[in-house]
Amino acid sequence: MNIPKSVITRTLFINVARELFAQKGKDNVTMNDIAVLAGKVRRTIYDYFNNKDEVYTAVIENEMNIIIKKLEEIMAINVDPHKKLEIYIFTRFETIKEVVFRNGSLKADFFKDIQEVEKARRPIDMKEIKMLRQIIDEGIADGSFKGLSSQWTAMFMLYALKGMEAPYMNSNVATYANDRRQMIMDVVLNGLLKKD
Numbered sequence: 001m002n003i004p005k006s007v008i009t010r011t012l013f014i015n016v017a018r019e020l021f022a023q024k025g026k027d028n029v030t031m032n033d034i035a036v037l038a039g040k041v042r043r044t045i046y047d048y049f050n051n052k053d054e055v056y057t058a059v060i061e062n063e064m065n066i067i068i069k070k071l072e073e074i075m076a077i078n079v080d081p082h083k084k085l086e087i088y089i090f091t092r093f094e095t096i097k098e099v100v101f102r103n104g105s106l107k108a109d110f111f112k113d114i115q116e117v118e119k120a121r122r123p124i125d126m127k128e129i130k131m132l133r134q135i136i137d138e139g140i141a142d143g144s145f146k147g148l149s150s151q152w153t154a155m156f157m158l159y160a161l162k163g164m165e166a167p168y169m170n171s172n173v174a175t176y177a178n179d180r181r182q183m184i185m186d187v188v189l190n191g192l193l194k195k196d
Helices: 005-024 031-038 052-075 081-102 105-112 114-141 150-168 171-179 181-190
Strands: none
Touching: 005 031, 005 052, 031 052, 052 081, 052 114, 081 114, 081 150, 081 171, 081 181, 114 150, 150 171, 171 181
């Protein structure tokens, strides 16, 4: 498969920028720094990005796509919907934690520039809502989940999960959550499981 040179160059800029942002933080990196480390002349980067904010957004999108690929693997697993939801939730937490910690100084930027991060995450959120909705629909279809609006339930779940991202970065919280995985899933599922 031939990948166009423009795609390779853009990807190179994104990867180099991620490294620099991780090492120095976004505020301490210039477009020139990115171009030099990529082995390109400065004007070349402007063929792909108008400014550093666009590069930063592309880096966030790239990192979020790593998470989506991991979650898509979960969607392919053939297990009961409630088990799939559990695997999805905890894989999501761990993958986000890995991505954030892999990026060093970018971690601080991630929480400091939350509005910018949220803007970049919107398309990813839509993919996640679709995946969560699919799991919920599977549970409704097999009779294990209530016949609620899967769209609204998926949206609510996503925003609840996003609210746990920052606390989960703390290893004590992550350990606590993983040690109480069944209890957490009971809380999540009691709103979905049919009462006999």
